[in-house]
Amino acid sequence: MNLTELPFRTLAIVRGRDRDAALRTVLTLAEEGITAAEVSLTTTDALWVIEQARRELGPDALLGAGTVLSVEDAARAADAGAAFLVTPGLVAGLPELPVLMGALTPGEVIAATAHGALAVKLFPALFGGPAYLNALRAPFPDVPFVPVGGIDATAALAYL
Known part of the structure; x- marks a missing residue:
């Protein structure tokens, strides 16, 4: 996915301690018309949630990884299927994915x-x-x- 401008007005942030609940939340948000969601990397098994959600929602879903704190976090999130990254602060050297930088x-x-x-x-x-x-x-x-x-x-x- 090549984002060059923000194609959404609302960004849902999903985080929690139950990976299955987090996945259900992402899928429910999509079913209810929320077009963009980020899964915080503080979520238990966040990369698994992103992988499963990507599989269910397809390649065009606006699914991202949040609380990206390092280049390593970004690389793992991209490998899991994140289409964009969200950081809480300045993080240099991120891969070529769209970034919402804190x-x-x-x-x-x-x-x-x-x-x-x-x-x-x-x-x-x-x-x-x-x-x-x-x-x-x-x-x-x-x-x-x-x-x-x-x-x-x-x-x-x-x-x-």
């Missing part, structure tokens, strides 16, 4: 885009909320942001 400060946004991030994962978003995101948009009008962390249903409406 950043909070303007300097980190600059670094994430310099590392080739498809989008910047504003993390943790709860620290600044929608007002902070709006402030970041002034110097970075062309950077797609994906706010993550501490967003409940009420806050999601404000971000959207």
Whole structure:
């Protein structure tokens, strides 16, 4: 899959201690019309979940790996079938997959885009909320942001 822009408005994050429940969650999200999901590598047997979900959902599903902390994590996730990667912070040297790279400060946004991030994962978003995101948009009008962390249903409406 070759992503050049964000083809989704909502990204579901799946994590947990039960690999079968995590897989069921990914499949249920897809059945219910959520077009993009990431499986956090903190999930028990996350790579197995990604492999099984990829097998079930097919090659075009927007299925990614989250909490990617290293080049090694990224390589294993890609081998398991992840179509994109999500990091909580700056990670250099990732393979040629689309990356949503975590950043909070303007300097980190600059670094994430310099590392080739498809989008910047504003993390943790709860620290600044929608007002902070709006402030970041002034110097970075062309950077797609994906706010993550501490967003409940009420806050999601404000971000959207």
